Amino acid sequence: MTRPTGHMLVAGTGVLGKGAGIRAVDPATGEEMEPEFGHGTPADVDSACAAAEKAFPTYRTAPRNERATLLDRIADNIDALDETLVERAHSESGLPKARLTGEVGRTTGQLRMFASLVRQGDLEAPRVDPSPAADGSGSRPDIRQRRIPLGPVAVFGASNFPLAFSVAGGDTASALAAGCPVVVKAHDAHPGTCELVARAVTRAVTELDMPAGTFSMLFGSGPELGTALVTDPRIQAVGFTGSRSGGLALLAAAQSRPRPIPVFAEMSSTNPVFLLPNALAERAGDIATGFVGSLTSGAGQFCTNPGLLVAVDGPELREFLSAAADSVAASEPSTMLTPDIAHAYADRLGELAAHPSVEELARGTATDRPNTCRPALLATDAGEFLADESLHQEVFGACSLVVRCRDAEQLREVARNLEGQLTATVHAATADHPEAAALLPLLERCAGRVLFDGWPTGVQVGHAMVHGGPFPATSDSRGTSVGTLAVERFLRPVAYQDVPEALLPGSIATGNPEQLWRRVDGEPGRH
Amino acid sequence: MTRPTGHMLVAGTGVLGKGAGIRAVDPATGEEMEPEFGHGTPADVDSACAAAEKAFPTYRTAPRNERATLLDRIADNIDALDETLVERAHSESGLPKARLTGEVGRTTGQLRMFASLVRQGDLEAPRVDPSPAADGSGSRPDIRQRRIPLGPVAVFGASNFPLAFSVAGGDTASALAAGCPVVVKAHDAHPGTCELVARAVTRAVTELDMPAGTFSMLFGSGPELGTALVTDPRIQAVGFTGSRSGGLALLAAAQSRPRPIPVFAEMSSTNPVFLLPNALAERAGDIATGFVGSLTSGAGQFCTNPGLLVAVDGPELREFLSAAADSVAASEPSTMLTPDIAHAYADRLGELAAHPSVEELARGTATDRPNTCRPALLATDAGEFLADESLHQEVFGACSLVVRCRDAEQLREVARNLEGQLTATVHAATADHPEAAALLPLLERCAGRVLFDGWPTGVQVGHAMVHGGPFPATSDSRGTSVGTLAVERFLRPVAYQDVPEALLPGSIATGNPEQLWRRVDGEPGRH
Structure with missing residues (x-):
């Protein structure tokens, strides 16, 4: 089948559902697809x-x-x-x-x-x-x-x-x-x-x-x-x-x-990216290319989309923004997942762009194709950002807001006042490491993953990955x-006290028959 | 000081608090103590x-x-x-x-x-x-x-x-x-x-x-x-x-x-204790002694107090109940923690004892001393217990309810219908092990700790202990x-992606400078 x-x-x-049917819509054409699914x-x-x-x-x-x-x-x-x-x-x-x-x-x-x-x-x-108690002090x-x-x-x-x-x-x-x-x-x-x-x-x-x-x-x-x-x-x-x-x-x-x-x-996460000055001075163009690639990939429809850029204002940032704006302006619109998502993107972006303290730096090219996302690069000042929580909200799609800071202290102030995030990113040259070291503890507190010199989209599946973070990134x-x-x-611990050997689960049986890693009196080992 | x-x-x-003061009450005398504490x-x-x-x-x-x-x-x-x-x-x-x-x-x-x-x-x-990817398939x-x-x-x-x-x-x-x-x-x-x-x-x-x-x-x-x-x-x-x-x-x-x-x-937990027939046949008297000791210790004011006994009705249970009732009747009243707790115990016990399907088997001796707990042993039938959730509620103090079951199947039915518990206890002789094996998975599901042939009071502090359990024993x-x-x-995981070595926390630095147990590509070891 x-x-x-x-x-x-x-x-x-x-089993066939009941009631008014659900149909997928091909967002590239706007047409409903077969079959119909009931509720x-x-x-x-x-x-x-x-x-x-x-x-x-x-x-x-x-x-x-x-x-x-x-x-x-x-x-x-x-x-x-x-x-x-x-x-x-x-x-x-x-x-x-x-x-x-x-x-x-x-x-x-x-x-x-x-x-x-x-x-x-x-x-x-x-x-x-x-x-037996380790100190021989009697039975337990x-x-x-x-x-x-x-x-x-x-x-x-x-x-x-x-x-x-x-x-x-x-x-x-x-x-x-x-x-x-x-x-x-x-x-x-x-x-x-x-x-x-x-x-x-x-x-x-x-x-x-x-x-x-x-x-x-x-x-x-x-x-x-x-x-x-x-x-x-x-x-x-x-x-x-x-x-x-x-x-x-x-x-x-x-x-x-x-x-x-x-x-x-x-x-929900805006995935702030902190661009430190020496990194921008060394490689503003490369960072801009990487940024716009991450921003526009999949029409920006990633939980880890870089929706916030934070940097100290100055010639390095302006060079970066100029390159990023050119790249965003040249970017092709791409189809979003559903008509609802495309409408929501346009609405939310419209609201944000109309905010009195927000400036539009670039929009992607327009198209007649339905349900597309025009990427957008907006900017505001850190003072305005800190004063208005509405500027902290995620816009689901290829939109990023640049927060221009007065100095490194204000940049840290922004870091301290972010909502919970799935990710926080730092771009830092070696000369930025002292500033990055001051930033890192603040980012640990707000995010589930901290990354350097890369982009938050593309979540590696492995043993050390965390795709989570403080509220509202996740609920826990x-x-x-x-x-x-x-x-x-989906697991919870259970203690077994004096359970007869014959009834003990294999994982905790005496002699470690399943040869697992276990903690014996707290000490880990295959024992 | x-x-x-x-x-x-x-x-x-x-810092001194404000407002109407808080004073401790010596529950043994009912007298207020110095000093006064503000709010x-x-x-x-x-x-x-x-x-x-x-x-x-x-x-x-x-x-x-x-x-x-x-x-x-x-x-x-x-x-x-x-x-x-x-x-x-x-x-x-x-x-x-x-x-x-x-x-x-x-x-x-x-x-x-x-x-x-x-x-x-x-x-x-x-x-x-x-x-480097383990399969050499490129960078990650x-x-x-x-x-x-x-x-x-x-x-x-x-x-x-x-x-x-x-x-x-x-x-x-x-x-x-x-x-x-x-x-x-x-x-x-x-x-x-x-x-x-x-x-x-x-x-x-x-x-x-x-x-x-x-x-x-x-x-x-x-x-x-x-x-x-x-x-x-x-x-x-x-x-x-x-x-x-x-x-x-x-x-x-x-x-x-x-x-x-x-x-x-x-x-909240009633800490059910399942008494299996061969264990009762072998050592009803010892179990009764242990039970009443656990029940009355600290005036029954333990989260893990054995507030529920579950057993198949029969001569073994009756022998146990007779011994337990004698022991409860002979037990001295002891002082409870506060007047409020003593009143609540008396009230809740009164309600439970007055329940039409509950029978009082024994009460401890009375006393004129204030704020004391008279231990109580009550009984009901499993059918009544299963039909009325009010019988499942904890009574904080030295009160235990015996649930008499028709047969082993009904005993398991009781186990399946318990609220979340801190502990669940089984008393089993070797001949009871098949029944205990059938019971164990049911008890794992409702409790944070399952124990055999002992009593739930006295929570060992160690690496393997669990003092928790499904709602309402705990909220998580x-x-x-x-x-x-x-x-x-009180901990949460954070992932660090491509963080420069100089900025990495010691616990996850290359070369394992702190010589910790770590998982490297999922494999535990001191590496």
């Missing part, structure tokens, strides 16, 4: 959550290798969709095929990375405090600890990564790796892509005889289905990537439950939605 | 938080050894208070001196354990993903990760551990270890004890030339001061131990902030307030 048929996937079964009903939410709850005891206790094999198989099944998937995602999102081909690789790469992590056994983080109980999965997880994908942050993206992969069944709310912007991927996941679950409720995917526009999902008592955690308003609504719903649950919502700065640390959002 | 003077401690300075004002909250915020950049970047030395010094200064502290805590809480002497040791032991953890450097959890950025402290932490101590869960208890120790300044709201039930300990902490901060705002302690009864503290924009996390209503109020306040912050509130099952894992509540 390589064409979407308009079905949701509920615990292995294709999931409360009964569908109930079925998916009941199946997830039923699957949980079996899925979480399946041998690690089986859970890893499931993740690998999902990756294989997605790979097998090949051009069909890229074509559909391209039509639904307007994103270039080359980018989407890369995103397929990123998605399957993530799944396989989590498969490795599951096989390694690290995610249980076993700890053993053996019974035998305490051991491992992490177990929270339970069924609701995942809300993003519009801007129809694969890597969607049905089988990082949230789903990390939740499945943790041992949590997943119920995805598909994104309306790319429903056909969602169905194709959901079928690939469902096939893997079926092929490997995993419990059917390990995975479901539902459709529904408007807040009803999402709210029903997040407030279902069987759902134990939420992963969300999207807008600030959407994330806050789900957070409020989760907190209003009789038994509140954790929500990791990745929401202690998590990340990219990288192996992402599993920790 | 070894007598309390009625002062709050705001960033190193003794902190909004200006005091502001001063403490401003000082904490000012202290944070210095405190968090102090060499690890200095932070560890501060924790050790606090422990030394508390030890130096010696009998003065125990005497005052005894008068204010009614708890026996021997127990309080032990609690001093537990408190200073925790501080020293966190000092060791800080020296070890583990809490930064460093990760390094070196730049250099990504490193460490954890940094969240910022100033508000701590709300408990009434039932005037030392170990109070001013310098586990929340304060773990927050200071993480690198977070602390503002404590002192508990009204033991204000003098709070002041003595706060002075010991403040002296340590002063002696070691740490920033004064590293620690403050405020008084205030009623919700105003607590709400002001939790909603202060400089506070970045909350640690709370206390009642469900108190915890939920602070949680709501934290979530209503423009920038919500994490709250770890340890609130991913944390613990006891044991070294407690620091993780």
Whole structure:
């Protein structure tokens, strides 16, 4: 089955939704696409959550290798969709095929990375405090600890990564790796892509005889289905990537439950870039080229888009701005993900450009093509920026605001007054290092990732990555939605006191039969 | 200074509160004690938080050894208070001196354990993903990760551990270890004890030339001061131990902030104990003795008090209940922490005992002494228990409800329908292990600690302990307030991408100069 048929996937079964249909729009043409997708009903939410709850005891206790094999198989099944998937995602999102081909690789790469992590056994983080006190001062109980999965997880994908942050993206992969069944709310912007991927996941679950409720995917526009999902008592955690308003609504719903649950919502970030004077003096042109490339890539529709440039005013900055403005003015408009996003970009940009303290430095070329993003470079003064929080808001798209500072002290003042961010970037020559050293602690406090001499777009998937940050970048700065640390959002520690050896989980059994890294009396080792 | 003077401690300075005073009551006599403590004002909250915020950049970047030395010094200064502290805590809480002497040791032991953890450097959890791709497929950025402290932490101590869960208890120790300044709201039930300990902490901060705002302690009864503290924009996390209503109020306040912050509130648990038939057949008398000891210890005023016993009805259970009832009936009433707690115990117990499906099996002896707890053993049937959530509520004090089950299946049904718990206990003979194996996964799901053949009171402090659990045991099952894992509540990961070597923190520098355990490309080791 390589064409979407308009079905949701509920615990292995294709189910047609009800009510006014959802149709993808090809943003490059403005035309609606086939097929029509119905909305999931409360009964569908109930079925998916009941199946997830039923699957949980079996899925979480399946041998690690089986859970890893499931993740690998999902990756294989997605790979097998090949051009069909890229074509559909391209039509639904307007994103270039080359980018989407890369995103397929990123998605399957993530799944396989989590498969490795599951096989390694690290995610249980076993700890053993053996019974006899180290100082011989008498008996104490035998305490051991491992992490177990929270339970069924609701995942809300993003519009801007129809694969890597969607049905089988990082949230789903990390939740499945943790041992949590997943119920995805598909994104309306790319429903056909969602169905194709959901079928690939469902096939893997079926092929490997995993419990059917390990995975479901539902459709529904408007807040009803999402709210029903997040407030279902069987759902134990939420992963969300999207807008600030959407994330806050789900957070409020989760907190209003009789038994509140954790929500990791990745929401909003302007990703400030600090351009230090010696870096600008040395390579203003190169920095401008890199900046505009990062700004306009994917029509600026990245969570990590560099939406704020901060620098001390002076000839170096002016040289940079001149080059950047030329480059922005010459940039081609590109298709945005959806008509709504294109309208929102135009509206928000219009408001910001009309702000009395904001000056427009450059706009990209215009076009008659529908749903396009004209890149924009705006500027304001640090004093105005510090005085008006409306200037701190993200504009989703290829828009960046330059904040001109009087001096290095004012630049640090801007750093101190930023909202929480996914990233903060510094461009610094060696001569700027003293200033960069003063800036770094301020940036650590506001961002989940600090980077030097590069651009925040392009989030490396690995063990050390953090794609998270203080509010409003995310709803919980202690998590990340990219990288192996992402599993920790869906795990919790349990202590086992004097549990008979025969009943102890293998990861914390005496003699370390699974040969895991463990902490024994706090000391890490393979013991 | 070894007598309390009625002062709050705001960033190193003794400050007198305002308004209607707070006085400790000796619950053994009902008499009010000297001195009077005023209430902190909004200006005091502001001063403490401003000082904490000012202290944070210095405190968090102090060499690890200095932070560890501060924790050790606090422990030394508390030890130096010696009998003065125990005497005052005894008068204010009614708890026996021997127990309080032990609690001093537990408190200073925790501080020293966190000092060791800080020296070890583990809490930064460093990760390094070196730049060249492992498969040689080209360049990728250099990504490193460490954890940094969240910022100033508000701590709300408990009434039932005037030392170990109070001013310098586990929340304060773990927050200071993480690198977070602390503002404590002192508990009204033991204000003098709070002041003595706060002075010991403040002296340590002063002696070691740490920033004064590293620690403050405020008084205030009623919700105003607590709400002001939790909603202060400089506070970045909350640690709370206390009642469900108190915890939920602070949680709501934290979530209503423009920038919500994490709250770890340890609130409510009935700590079910499952008595399996062969264990009862083998040693009903011993289990009864252990049970009543755990139930009545400290007048039952432990978060981990065994408030629920679950067993299959039959001759073994009846033998156990007969022994337990005799023991409860013979137990002496003991003084509760405060008049309010004693009244609440009597009220809640009265309600529960009057429930039409509840039978009273035994009450402890009566006394004319004020504010005492008469232990109580009640019973109901599992069918009634499953049908009425009011029977699931904690009664704070030495009260336990026996839930008689028809058979093993109904016992598991009870396990499946419990609220979140700090602990779940199983008493099992070898012949019970098949049933225990079926029960264990259900108990893992509802509790933070599962223990066998012992009693939940007496929480071992160590590396593997979890004192936490699903809601309503705590507000976030991913944390613990006891044991070294407690620091993780106050840390968040930050990624460093292509940060110049000269600017990298030592914990993630090339060559591992601090010789820490790190994950390099995911692999743990001292590399």
